[in-house]
Amino acid sequence: MKKMELDAALNQFLKDEDAEEYFWPDQMAGNRTIFDYSDIVGKEISFTPEENMSADWFWSKAHVQPAPANNQYDIDFRGICNFVFAHVERELFTTLDAIFFVFNEEGLDEVFDYTGDEYALECIDMDEHIGLMWYEKNIIIINVGLIQASSEELADEFSSAASHASDGIVMTIVHELRHLMLETNVLLPEEKYPDYEATEAAVEEYTRQFADRWLLGNIDFVSKV
Numbered sequence: 001m002k003k004m005e006l007d008a009a010l011n012q013f014l015k016d017e018d019a020e021e022y023f024w025p026d027q028m029a030g031n032r033t034i035f036d037y038s039d040i041v042g043k044e045i046s047f048t049p050e051e052n053m054s055a056d057w058f059w060s061k062a063h064v065q066p067a068p069a070n071n072q073y074d075i076d077f078r079g080i081c082n083f084v085f086a087h088v089e090r091e092l093f094t095t096l097d098a099i100f101f102v103f104n105e106e107g108l109d110e111v112f113d114y115t116g117d118e119y120a121l122e123c124i125d126m127d128e129h130i131g132l133m134w135y136e137k138n139i140i141i142i143n144v145g146l147i148q149a150s151s152e153e154l155a156d157e158f159s160s161a162a163s164h165a166s167d168g169i170v171m172t173i174v175h176e177l178r179h180l181m182l183e184t185n186v187l188l189p190e191e192k193y194p195d196y197e198a199t200e201a202a203v204e205e206y207t208r209q210f211a212d213r214w215l216l217g218n219i220d221f222v223s224k225v
């Protein structure tokens with residue numbers, strides 16, 4: 001949302017819903033934060049207008065766990081974030097608080113440090129899920145370790161594990177950002193973003209369309225060490 005549209009929608013939301021605005025002293029001018037009590041558990045949401053977004057801004061939201069010593073791949077996380085930022089609609093980032101790239105359980109320690117919430121340590125099943133959108137915190141987590149492992153199973157003579165991992169990380173970010181936008185941005189108009197868009201099947205379809213359009217197997221941000 002552009003700043004004017006965001007302000008209008010947020011002011012209306014404060015009037016209509018059980019919510020109040022909170023003023024962070026060090027918040028970027030134009031950003032706004034609310035506590036929304038209309039949900040079962042009250043939650044904080046910060047909104048960033050499009051004008052305040054940039055590739056550097058998105059990168060400033062990224063937390064990357066250092067790769068384990070024996071990791072087989074070299075990953076250009078900055079390049080990945082720049083690529084995603086350049087190819088998706090700005091709306092996907094409006095409520096984003098942080099994005100974490102983790103290789104294993106230890107990576108969740110930083111999510112815990114950042115949120116101060118012990119649930120961070122069990123919010124994602126690292127053996128099962130390649131990504132997660134943590135609704136209460138407006139955070140997305142990308143399980144790089146599992147994406148690498150599944151990419152090795154997908155590799156064949158046409159496409160390497162590194163190439164699959166590169167596409168997999170990009171697609172997981174797009175997928176989780178789409179969940180984030182549809183589920184946490186309470187200001188979005190229902191007519192433009194109807195509820196069915198938030199179903200898993202619809203989010204997968206959105207991600208598939210992104211991949212068909214932008215990932216043609218020739219952009220690699222991952223290389224074998």
Ligand SMILES: [Zn+2]
Pocket residue numbers: 175179200203
């Ligand atoms: Zn999903």
